[in-house]
Amino acid sequence: MTDSKTSDTETADLETFRNETRAWLEANCPPEMRKPATSDADVFWGGRNAKFSSEPQRVWFERMRDKGWTVPDWPKEYGGGGLSAAEHKVLRAEMGRIGARPPLSSFGIWMLGPALLKYGNDAQKKEHLPKIAAGEIRWCQGYSEPNAGSDLASLQTRAESDGDDFVITGSKIWTSYANYADWIFCLVRTDPAAKKHDGISFILFDMTSKGVSTKPILLISGYSPFCETFFDGVRVPKSHVVGTVNRGWDVAKYLLQHERAMISGMGERGVGRPLGQIAADSVGSDALGRLDDSMLRGQIASFDVDEAALAACAERAVDLAKAGQAHPAFSSAMKYYGTELNKRRYEILMSAGGVDALEWESERSKQGARPRAWLRTKANSIEGGTSEVMLGIVAKRILDLPGA
Amino acid sequence: MALVLTEEQSMLRDSARGLISDKAPVSHLRHLRDSKDPTGFSKELWQSFAEMGFAGLLVPEEFGGSGLGFMEAGVVMEEIGRTLMPSPFLATSVIAASALNRGGNAAQKSEYLPKIASGSLLATLAIDEGAKHRPLQTSLQAVRAGNGFKLSGAKALVVDGHVADLFIVAARTAGAAGEREGLTLFLVNPAAKGVAIERTIMVDAHNAARIDFANVEVTADSVLGEVDQGAALLDGVLDIGRGAVAAEMVGLSDEVFGRTVEYLKNRKQFGKLIGEFQALQHRAAQLYVDIEITRAATMKALQALDADVAKAASAVAVAKARAGTTATRAVQEGVQMHGGMGMTDQFDIGFFMKRARVCEELFGDANYHTEQLARARGY
Ligand SMILES: Cc1cc2nc3c(=O)[nH]c(=O)nc-3n(C[C@H](O)[C@H](O)[C@H](O)COP(=O)(O)OP(=O)(O)OC[C@H]3O[C@@H](n4cnc5c(N)ncnc54)[C@H](O)[C@@H]3O)c2cc1C
Ligand SMILES: Cc1cc2nc3c(=O)[nH]c(=O)nc-3n(C[C@H](O)[C@H](O)[C@H](O)COP(=O)(O)OP(=O)(O)OC[C@H]3O[C@@H](n4cnc5c(N)ncnc54)[C@H](O)[C@@H]3O)c2cc1C
Numbered sequence: 070m071t072d073s074k075t076s077d078t079e080t081a082d083l084e085t086f087r088n089e090t091r092a093w094l095e096a097n098c099p100p101e102m103r104k105p106a107t108s109d110a111d112v113f114w115g116g117r118n119a120k121f122s123s124e125p126q127r128v129w130f131e132r133m134r135d136k137g138w139t140v141p142d143w144p145k146e147y148g149g150g151g152l153s154a155a156e157h158k159v160l161r162a163e164m165g166r167i168g169a170r171p172p173l174s175s176f177g178i179w180m181l182g183p184a185l186l187k188y189g190n191d192a193q194k195k196e197h198l199p200k201i202a203a204g205e206i207r208w209c210q211g212y213s214e215p216n217a218g219s220d221l222a223s224l225q226t227r228a229e230s231d232g233d234d235f236v237i238t239g240s241k242i243w244t245s246y247a248n249y250a251d252w253i254f255c256l257v258r259t260d261p262a263a264k265k266h267d268g269i270s271f272i273l274f275d276m277t278s279k280g281v282s283t284k285p286i287l288l289i290s291g292y293s294p295f296c297e298t299f300f301d302g303v304r305v306p307k308s309h310v311v312g313t314v315n316r317g318w319d320v321a322k323y324l325l326q327h328e329r330a331m332i333s334g335m336g337e338r339g340v341g342r343p344l345g346q347i348a349a350d351s352v353g354s355d356a357l358g359r360l361d362d363s364m365l366r367g368q369i370a371s372f373d374v375d376e377a378a379l380a381a382c383a384e385r386a387v388d389l390a391k392a393g394q395a396h397p398a399f400s401s402a403m404k405y406y407g408t409e410l411n412k413r414r415y416e417i418l419m420s421a422g423g424v425d426a427l428e429w430e431s432e433r434s435k436q437g438a439r440p441r442a443w444l445r446t447k448a449n450s451i452e453g454g455t456s457e458v459m460l461g462i463v464a465k466r467i468l469d470l471p472g473a
Numbered sequence: 474m475a476l477v478l479t480e481e482q483s484m485l486r487d488s489a490r491g492l493i494s495d496k497a498p499v500s501h502l503r504h505l506r507d508s509k510d511p512t513g514f515s516k517e518l519w520q521s522f523a524e525m526g527f528a529g530l531l532v533p534e535e536f537g538g539s540g541l542g543f544m545e546a547g548v549v550m551e552e553i554g555r556t557l558m559p560s561p562f563l564a565t566s567v568i569a570a571s572a573l574n575r576g577g578n579a580a581q582k583s584e585y586l587p588k589i590a591s592g593s594l595l596a597t598l599a600i601d602e603g604a605k606h607r608p609l610q611t612s613l614q615a616v617r618a619g620n621g622f623k624l625s626g627a628k629a630l631v632v633d634g635h636v637a638d639l640f641i642v643a644a645r646t647a648g649a650a651g652e653r654e655g656l657t658l659f660l661v662n663p664a665a666k667g668v669a670i671e672r673t674i675m676v677d678a679h680n681a682a683r684i685d686f687a688n689v690e691v692t693a694d695s696v697l698g699e700v701d702q703g704a705a706l707l708d709g710v711l712d713i714g715r716g717a718v719a720a721e722m723v724g725l726s727d728e729v730f731g732r733t734v735e736y737l738k739n740r741k742q743f744g745k746l747i748g749e750f751q752a753l754q755h756r757a758a759q760l761y762v763d764i765e766i767t768r769a770a771t772m773k774a775l776q777a778l779d780a781d782v783a784k785a786a787s788a789v790a791v792a793k794a795r796a797g798t799t800a801t802r803a804v805q806e807g808v809q810m811h812g813g814m815g816m817t818d819q820f821d822i823g824f825f826m827k828r829a830r831v832c833e834e835l836f837g838d839a840n841y842h843t844e845q846l847a848r849a850r851g852y
Contacts (some may be wrong), residue, residue, distance in 0.1 A: 175502070213813065216741070218742060218812050218813060219742045220742040220743045220744075221741070221810070223742075223743075223744075234592070234600065243813045286817055286819070287817065287818040287819065288816055288817060288818060289808075289816055289817065289823030289826065289827075291817050291818070297500060303816070351603065351604035351605060352604070352605055361845060362840060362841075362844070364839075364840035364841075365840050366845055368840075392643050407791055412805075416801075419830060420838065420840065422602060422604060423603070423605040423606075423818030423834055423838075424603075424605070424629050424834060425604045425629075426604075426631045426828065427630070427675050427677070427681075427831055427834060428673050428674070428678050429675055429676045429678075430674040431673060431674070431676050437676065440676040440827075440830070443830075444676075444823070444827075447805070447808050447809075447815075447816060447826070448813075448816045450809060451809065451813055451815070451816065452813075455809070455812060456809070457750070457752050457753070460752070461752075473541055
């Protein structure tokens with residue numbers, strides 16, 4: 070896509086970049102990394118205790134890290150690739166072309182990094198961003214509390230001033246991977262007297278600090294990807310506050326927009342093969358090659374239509390942002406649609422798999438990989454803000470509906 | 474006939490509910506799952522079921538049963554659906570008892586039906602072979618050998634397959650997969666030589682098995698109904714099973730719905746009960762409407778089965794298709810409206826989602842039955 074401001078030389082440069090990138094990826098992306106991860110254990114999350122699940126995973130990560138392409142659009146000084154938005158889009162497209170998976174998955178990349186780039190001070194950026202880019206530190210998100218879910222701003226975890234430190238007491242819930250994370254970015258109440266949005270601070274601390282403990286919660290998929298997280302008088306230097314004390318809500322919301330954009334990408338995240346082919350394995354095809362279940366065929370076809378359209382909208386959202394025309398709340402629209410679509414994908418996969426997709430523990434079913442993945446997707450429309458909250462944001466911020 | 478429960482049926486519901494909610498709340502299923510119980514249900518409870526006349530609910534009185542109808546079976550299934558109680562009731566008392574009662578000769582009936590009624594014999598239908606329910610695609614071969622037959626092939630999703638004392642196996646004695654002609658039902662002893670049973674642990678923690686038949690010899694006496702003419706018998710038995718599963722799904726949906734509405738009345742966010750938000754109010758109201766429509770369709774199907782099993786197919790297709798979509802919606806809304814809580818194993822709602830998925834697949838999903846209805850109506 071050429072916009073009016075792009076000069077011919079820029080276009081030519083971009084073509085050169087595309088060719089080089091394509092050649093580099095061809096040479097450097099191991100074949101095993103050219104398909105989606107099949108389980109969480111197959112995803113590389115980085116961190117102090119990180120382990121690679123395979124040699125190709127290590128090779129792919131290290132090569133990408135060395136180019137700064139774990140975070141292609143971050144500045145080079147923080148371990149990023151320094152790519153322009155246009156170049157980043159080319160890289161994404163080229164990775165997509167060969168099905169290359171992200172070399173590093175991380176809350177640091179998706180969430181904290183963008184917030185630090187905007188709100189962090191120099192020291193914070195220098196300290197944390199390179200370690201995120203290099204996968205050295207794994208982060209978790211301490212937002213939700215038992216009584217502060219959708220109404221996040223009512224959070225009660227207290228941070229009391231004591232000299233140069235805050236002393237943090239309270240608990241978080243649904244903290245994904247808290248038991249594996251090295252550091253947490255956390256919302257705490259620093260002014261209990263202020264209105265609920267005005268007394269919150271955004272603070273960073275090490276999960277090995279004295280007084281931090283976690284307790285895993287079992288999910289309906291049978292896995293424990295999240296925890297209850299407890300803070301019992303955790304001492305954190307005030308210099309670890311990002312942005313201004315008591316103005317943490319701004320940072321929190323900005324971060325959520327990035328989280329959202331990442332989660333909405335689920336709608337585009339295929340499972341490696343077209344759904345129609347997966348379904349044909351179990352229900353068969355008729356003499357004309359059509360899926361031998363006309364109802365399911367219709368459902369898959371309309372899913373495919375919506376998936377392709379969403380991909381176009383996601384691409385456009387990036388381009389609009391680059392052109393300065395994006396509505397800041399649009400990520401909520403994308404999050405809503407992308408997660409609902411991903412849930413539909415897995416309903417179809419369950420339907421296509423029939424009896425085979427109901428087995429929970431056998432070798433044959435890879436320990437119930439499909440039903441467990443299906444159940445996990447039910448959280449997509451809850452985590453990072455529920456679908457109802459997303460639609461509320463669209464109604465309020467984009468449509469400006471009265472009372473919303 | 475009025476689409477309301479009679480006084481007797483209401484009493485039956487109350488006694489079933491009393492027993493089930495007391496002895497088998499969802500925690501019962503959870504315990505069986507977590508302890509990896511080898512039987513997968515409580516034998517003691519099954520004895521209580523028999524003593525209360527439920528095990529032989531559909532068995533004629535002359536064979537020691539209660540001689541009740543499909544509406545009554547549906548009443549019990551709905552209560553089972555409310556607590557997700559794993560029970561041989563569906564496979565043994567509804568499906569196998571109906572197969573024997575409708576297809577059995579005098580000797581077969583008097584041998585098996587009294588034992589079903591007393592709770593001493595568990596039986597099950599082995600039908601599906603592929604990933605999806607396609608009864609006419611049956612290709613397990615039964616070839617004549619001497620005075621009897623030899624069975625070879627494999628079955629999946631055989632409910633209670635690893636604890637059953639008797640299999641009713643759909644096999645092909647003639648014709649090719651896809652044809653109505655040439656299907657025959659056989660009574661097979663699970664202990665027979667050549668039978669290999671693999672219990673499959675399922676997402677819903679209910680019983681199922683895969684069964685292999687390698688040249689399993691059965692005598693001519695083992696044929697249930699007529700050789701090559703089993704399709705009609707099978708249709709009826711499957712429709713009875715579908716009606717029963719639809720009733721289970723109504724119970725399941727209604728229970729999830731009730732629990733969710735309760736949550737809407739208790740959970741607070743933004744200083745309000747979440748049930749005050751109209752976005753949720755309307756969806757709860759829609760779900761209520763959906764469940765009521767499905768409940769009526771299911772009662773209609775059960776009545777149609779009571780009137781004439783052979784003429785109930787369309788009513789059953791409507792009920793099973795509706796039950797599938799309604800239960801799917803109910804469990805999805807249930808999880809979503811509970812937020813993070815709904816995603817935890819500790820909370821019961823996920824058990825309903827898992828069971829609904831298996832019920833949807835059992836004896837044909839909503840797509841299958843919608844297609845059947847379209848075909849029955851000639852388009
Ligand atoms: C798998 C998973 C991972 C997660 N990871 C993290 C994490 O790493 N860190 C973290 O901090 N949090 C995490 N969360 C928490 C998540 O952000 C919250 O669960 C979510 O914000 C909803 O809060 P809640 O669970 O308290 O539900 P509630 O807010 O109690 O919502 C219950 C229901 O009410 C609805 N509702 C609430 N308010 C309204 C309204 N005004 N209008 C209409 N409907 C409304 C909701 O949409 C929902 O359907 C995770 C959650 C899940 C499921
Ligand atoms: C995980 C998560 C992610 C989020 N991401 C973003 C984001 O990216 N951008 C952003 O701007 N905000 C975001 N938010 C904040 C979200 O917009 C607010 O939680 C929500 O809009 C409520 O706003 P508030 O907190 O200011 O509450 P308040 O404005 O104090 O409370 C009023 C809110 O309550 C709800 N409400 C009250 N009465 C009714 C009613 N009668 N019917 C329906 N709803 C009613 C409405 O949602 C209304 O916005 C996120 C919240 C969570 C939990």
